[in-house]
Amino acid sequence: MTAAAAALLAALLSAFAWWRFHYFHRNPPRHAPPGRDPVCAADGRIVYVEPVVFPDGGNAYHQRVGSVFDLAGGWSVIATYLGIFDVHVVRAPIAGRVRLHRIAPLGENASMGRSFIYAALRRPLPAGRRGYLDKNEFLSVDIEGDGRVLVVLMADWWIDQITPFVEDGAWIERGQAIGKILMGSQVDVWVPEGWIEPAPAVGDRVRAGEMVLGTRTAPR
Amino acid sequence: MRGVRSIGRLVRDFVIFTAVVASLPVLALVRQLRRRDAK
Numbered sequence: 001m002t003a004a005a006a007a008l009l010a011a012l013l014s015a016f017a018w019w020r021f022h023y024f025h026r027n028p029p030r031h032a033p034p035g036r037d038p039v040c041a042a043d044g045r046i047v048y049v050e051p052v053v054f055p056d057g058g059n060a061y062h063q064r065v066g067s068v069f070d071l072a073g074g075w076s077v078i079a080t081y082l083g084i085f086d087v088h089v090v091r092a093p094i095a096g097r098v099r100l101h102r103i104a105p106l107g108e109n110a111s112m113g114r115s116f117i118y119a120a121l122r123r124p125l126p127a128g129r130r131g132y133l134d135k136n137e138f139l140s141v142d143i144e145g146d147g148r149v150l151v152v153l154m155a156d157w158w159i160d161q162i163t164p165f166v167e168d169g170a171w172i173e174r175g176q177a178i179g180k181i182l183m184g185s186q187v188d189v190w191v192p193e194g195w196i197e198p199a200p201a202v203g204d205r206v207r208a209g210e211m212v213l214g215t216r217t218a219p220r
Numbered sequence: 221m222r223g224v225r226s227i228g229r230l231v232r233d234f235v236i237f238t239a240v241v242a243s244l245p246v247l248a249l250v251r252q253l254r255r256r257d258a259k
Contacts, residue, residue, distance in 0.1 A: 013234075015237075015241075016233075020233055083240075084237065116240070120251070121250060121254070
């Protein structure tokens with residue numbers, strides 16, 4: 001091995017160690033903006049925003065989440081992809097009481113590698129590229145307060161764990177940290193259809209707990 | 221060590237980290253070309 005190759009490897013290993021043991025685990029303070037509009041749940045890039053109508057609409061993933069929480073009517077799903085350099089602490093879009101529900105994987109977790117590429121190219125993730133939704137492990141957080149919002153923390157195939165920071169039945173504040181995903185994943189926020197006018201568009205970068213997810217259109 | 225369950229997983233994390241870092245300039249170039257084509 002030449003000296004240049006050894007130096008490159010050493011630099012790469014040092015960068016990896018810094019990222020893996022320090023940078024990835026950061027939890028910077030966030031200050032929710034004033035008002036009642038929901039804030040973003042995760043740092044990352046929006047990969048799709050789509051409607052789903054129960055009981056018949058949506059795909060297998062929607063049905064998995066919908067059956068757990070007895071969802072009815074129309075919902076909007078706003079999906080954020082978290083890259084490996086994003087903060088992985090997930091925050092509550094609204095204040096309210098939480099119900100936690102772990103949804104077990106159906107077999108092996110599938111890869112979200114394509115999500116990384118589509119997010120990097122600022123393109124919407126096509127429905128045909130979301131096979132992981134039908135298989136992977138989720139932690140669903142139902143928040144009911146001044147409205148009702150679901151936050152789904154989703155594991156990539158190489159995920160070690162999804163760790164909740166709150167207990168089932170606890171009251172949480174808007175923007176409060178509710179959990180952490182180790183490492184790299186997707187977070188979906190489900191809101192009743194028409195409840196907000198989503199602020200970020202597909203490809204936009206968002207920040208948890210600080211950026212408004214959408215403007216409330218009606219009390220509900 | 222923080223969040224490490226096995227050496228195998230640590231090696232896997234290193235491979236993924238390296239692949240992501242290596243792909244970033246390529247993806248940035250693709251994005252730039254797409255933007256240029258769109259004009």
